[in-house]
Amino acid sequence: MEAIIHNLKLSWFSIKRAPLPYALTLLILSLGLGTFFSNATLYYWMNRDPIPEKSQTLFMARINSLPGDCTDCLEPSRVMSYMDMQKMSGSGITSAEAAMFSSDAYAKTLENQQATPAKVALRITQRDFFALFNVPFLYGEAWPDNKARMEVVISKNTAVKFFGRIDVVGQDMLLDDQLFKVIGVLDDWSMLPRLYDVNGRRSAEPTEDIYMPLETAYDLAIQSNTQNSFTDVDWDGNIATYPHMARTNFANMLQFWVQLDGPEKIQQYQQFLKNMVADEKAAGRHPRPEGNRLDNILDVQKAMRATNDQLDAFALVASLFLLVCVVNASHLSLNRYMANQYEFSLRRALGASRWQLQGQILADVFVSSALAFVAALLFARLGLWTINALLPGTRALASWDWQMLAVMAVFVSLVSYLVTLYPALKTSFSPLNQQLKQ
Amino acid sequence: MSVHLIFKSLLRRKVVTALLLLQLAVTLGLVVNSLLLAGAARQLVEQPTGLELEQLLTLWVKPTSAAMRLEPALSEVINRQLAAVRQMPGVDSVAYANQIPLRQGGSNWNIFEQDRQDETNIESVPYYNSSESIFQVLGIELITGRLLTELDRGTTNIVMTEKLSRQLFAEQNPIGKVTNNGVVVGVVSDFFSQRYASDAFYGQILMAPLHRAEQGYHLIVRVAQGQSDTVRKQLTEVIRNAEPQMDIGTVLRMDENRDEVFRSEIGLATLLAVLSGLMLLVAMISAYSHAHFHALQMQKEVGIKRALGASKARVLLDVLSESWLTTAIGAGFGILVCYGLNISLAKVISIPAVPVWLPLLTMVLLLLCVTLATWYPARIATRISPATATKTL
Structure with a gap:
């Protein structure tokens, strides 16, 4: 213990003797690490598996059913129609399945009808949504089936915001002037990246406030606020005919998710889609080439072309910058050790073993790591702040948890050791005579 | 000092020189590509729109x-x-x-x-x-x-x-x-x-x-x-x-809408510009400390040279020319890095190809930065009097 304290003291003295070169080395190292960490943070949140316990079983299904005889159109549309959804559901192969889209509405409570309604984010979906993505309920439960009903499930924050408490099952609220009953309140829940809906590169957005049955939304003519694609739709815009029009035309806005437990089920469902498309073609529908897609939840950002390319490009550059900084810091630290070489040699002449000198160097690494870690975190915060200000849709991706901090600390220590390794070896293993002669 | 001698001196410090060259090469590659992206973003933003942007205000509204x-x-x-x-x-x-x-x-x-x-x-x-x-x-x-x-x-x-x-x-x-x-x-x-x-x-x-x-x-x-x-x-x-009873969005002038449309490109170009600035700074710090360290190490050598009649200007030139040579060689490798990086970046984002003049211009910029950073340590080296430097011989 005493030896360690002695070594740490020596490190401190050596820093104090030439503070400028040391400060410069530290600055360069932590600048590189900070930039790298800020980028790695964003990259981690964008590309992590948000639901590791079942991500292997979740798939988004699409078919290439749009009208128009187009032989080059091999890629299905990003969003599906109501008719597609009906054809893809009810296979008996999936353990859970739900179609969905995002929308918004203005909400208020019955007690507070005079208040200005507040905007809320809606997820229009079906019963199995909550089972698919392991959404935890605090009170109440999901709808018993997929039929239309004026009932909603709301998030915990929404309950607090509108009612001031969380047990609000059975309460009524107004959504766009329509009366709904709250049948469930969710526990705190988030999914980052929000992989169940990445269309429009919205994967960094928070989960929704209110969940409404799909059939009800069609009846009330609620549309998607992300993508509505009408193909060959002849509609005069009359709201009374919307529910029928939207269910029987290529008014595409749905994403359809299924849970398939195991490779056998995946294969069966693929075959089911194949047979279904063959039947459709035989019936004179589905004019485009077969283009069934079953994308795993972890590949869905790529499949929907929703990856953040700017972030990827910056990742490449930030890694290069780290390389430059590490190279530079080791160069500077080599200079520093060379300047101290005489002192090392003198210690060895007085009887210190090479391994005792290594102990001294490890103490140096420890001090540098600690200082570099703190400085790198500061630079990383600054970097994240800059990136958030400059690149859209990155604000939600800037937080650290303990695990990440631990990984960063280990990484800093490794890099510090690497930076010190060659200089240390060079100084402690150089010929003693030559050094002392100088 | 002849180029031959500088080479010899560089070869004596293989690892240090290799580190220095690697760093210079990557710096050049990054600065060139950042400049390219910045140029492309600027072109996007400044293209004619057919609209008088400063005279148009836009506002999204929706009845609640x-x-x-x-x-x-x-x-x-x-x-x-x-x-x-x-x-x-x-x-x-x-x-x-x-x-x-x-x-x-x-x-x-x-x-x-x-x-x-x-x-x-x-x-x-x-x-x-x-x-x-x-x-x-x-x-x-x-x-x-x-x-x-x-x-x-x-x-x-x-x-x-x-x-x-x-x-x-x-x-x-x-x-x-x-x-x-x-x-x-x-x-x-x-x-x-x-x-x-x-x-x-x-x-x-x-x-x-x-x-x-x-x-x-x-x-x-x-x-x-x-x-x-x-x-x-x-x-x-x-x-x-x-x-x-109206949800009212933010009032934006049309040029702000335009900046929003190109925000990703402008953002990345700005980020890379900041990073390029940092890289140049790092290159300057490294050149500075390298020259500073060698000025101290070479004290005796410089002293002897001075005693043998080398002028201060000559010594200054010696120190600077070593920096220039390393920078030029590093930048030479940097041209390879810059094309390599350009190809890798083109796989993820759209980036124009590297025009021939840009790496050369960046090389000049790099030389300028390095000269600036080496100047002070080089001056110190010239100040050593022949008497002091040769005292321990």
């Missing part, structure tokens, strides 16, 4: 009551809002529309000439459902035919941009041609419509009945020159007073 989003209440609300805005001092004209120009994406329809769908179909052409004042507000000019008036509301008459008309009908007279979306009655000058439409300058304008505003609608205000700030300050209040 569902009933007010349907006709006839909707038209009544819009008219009330338009009338209120028109009376504001500094306002030239105002229009509503389902969407505004200069956006990433929005509401599009395909368009083709009737009976010639196979040859003329164009996917994804933005459409503007608006009022007759839209032409005056956007400041777009009539090229041929006529503009739409309130009498066209509810008919299928459409007006399109010149570029779209040329694509659809080539050199033929477009007036009176029938498309799947209506009859062409006029052609107007091009304006930047949607970035990711089939073409950014395609647009079709019509005056269909409104029916409903489920996604809200936009108000576009043309203000007198220099009045945008004054009008902008009051606009939200005026809209709120005209109808309180």
Whole structure:
């Protein structure tokens, strides 16, 4: 213990003797690490598996059913129609399945009808949504089936915001002037990246406030606020005919998710889609080439072309910058050790073993790591702040948890050791005579 | 000092030199590619839009009551809002529309000439459902035919941009041609419509009945020159007073919409510029400390040289030329790195190819930075008096 304290003291003295070169080395190292960490943070949140316990079983299904005889159109549309959804559901192969889209509405409570309604984010979906993505309920439960009903499930924050408490099952609220009953309140829940809906590169957005049955939304003519694609739709815009029009035309806005437990089920469902498309073609529908897609939840950002390319490009550059900084810091630290070489040699002449000198160097690494870690975190915060200000849709991706901090600390220590390794070896293993002669 | 001697001295310190060269090479590669991206982003932002950006204010609104989003209440609300805005001092004209120009994406329809769908179909052409004042507000000019008036509301008459008309009908007279979306009655000058439409300058304008505003609608205000700030300050209040049950977005000037459209590109270019600046700084620190350290190490050598009659200027030049040589060699490797990095970046984002002059220019910049950083340590080296330096010999 005493030896360690002695070594740490020596490190401190050596820093104090030439503070400028040391400060410069530290600055360069932590600048590189900070930039790298800020980028790695964003990259981690964008590309992590948000639901590791079942991500292997979740798939988004699409078919290439749009009208128009187009032989080059091999890629299905990003969003599906109501008719597609009906054809893809009810296979008996999936353990859970739900179609969905995002929308918004203005909400208020019955007690507070005079208040200005507040905007809320809606997820229009079906019963199995909550089972698919392991959404935890605090009170109440999901709808018993997929039929239309004026009932909603709301998030915990929404309950607090509108009612001031969380047990609000059975309460009524107004959504766009329509009366709904709250049948469930969710526990705190988030999914980052929000992989169940990445269309429009919205994967960094928070989960929704209110969940409404799909059939009800069609009846009330609620549309998607992300993508509505009408193909060959002849509609005069009359709201009374919307529910029928939207269910029987290529008014595409749905994403359809299924849970398939195991490779056998995946294969069966693929075959089911194949047979279904063959039947459709035989019936004179589905004019485009077969283009069934079953994308795993972890590949869905790529499949929907929703990856953040700017972030990827910056990742490449930030890694290069780290390389430059590490190279530079080791160069500077080599200079520093060379300047101290005489002192090392003198210690060895007085009887210190090479391994005792290594102990001294490890103490140096420890001090540098600690200082570099703190400085790198500061630079990383600054970097994240800059990136958030400059690149859209990155604000939600800037937080650290303990695990990440631990990984960063280990990484800093490794890099510090690497930076010190060659200089240390060079100084402690150089010929003693030559050094002392100088 | 001869180049040969400098080489020898560099080879004596292989690891240090290799580290230095690697760092210089990567720095050059990064700076070149950042400059390229910055240039490309600038070109995107500064391209002509066909609109007077500083004179246009835009605002998204949506009635918070569902009933007010349907006709006839909707038209009544819009008219009330338009009338209120028109009376504001500094306002030239105002229009509503389902969407505004200069956006990433929005509401599009395909368009083709009737009976010639196979040859003329164009996917994804933005459409503007608006009022007759839209032409005056956007400041777009009539090229041929006529503009739409309130009498066209509810008919299928459409007006399109010149570029779209040329694509659809080539050199033929477009007036009176029938498309799947209506009859062409006029052609107007091009304006930047949607970035990711089939073409950014395609647009079709019509005056269909409104029916409903489920996604809200936009108000576009043309203000007198220099009045945008004054009008902008009051606009939200005026809209709120005209109808309180309204969700009101942020008032944006058209050039702010443009910056929003290209935000990813501008953002990345700025980030890389910051990083390039940091890299140059790192290169300068490294050159500084390298020269400083060697000035101390070479004290005796410098002293002997001075004693043998080398002038201060000569010693200065010796130290500097070593820096120059390493920088030049490093930058030489850097040209390889810069093409390599360009190819890797092109796989994830769109980036122009490297023109020959750019690496050379960057090399000069790098040399300049390194010279600046080496200057002070080199000066110190020259100050060593021959007597002091040779005392220990």
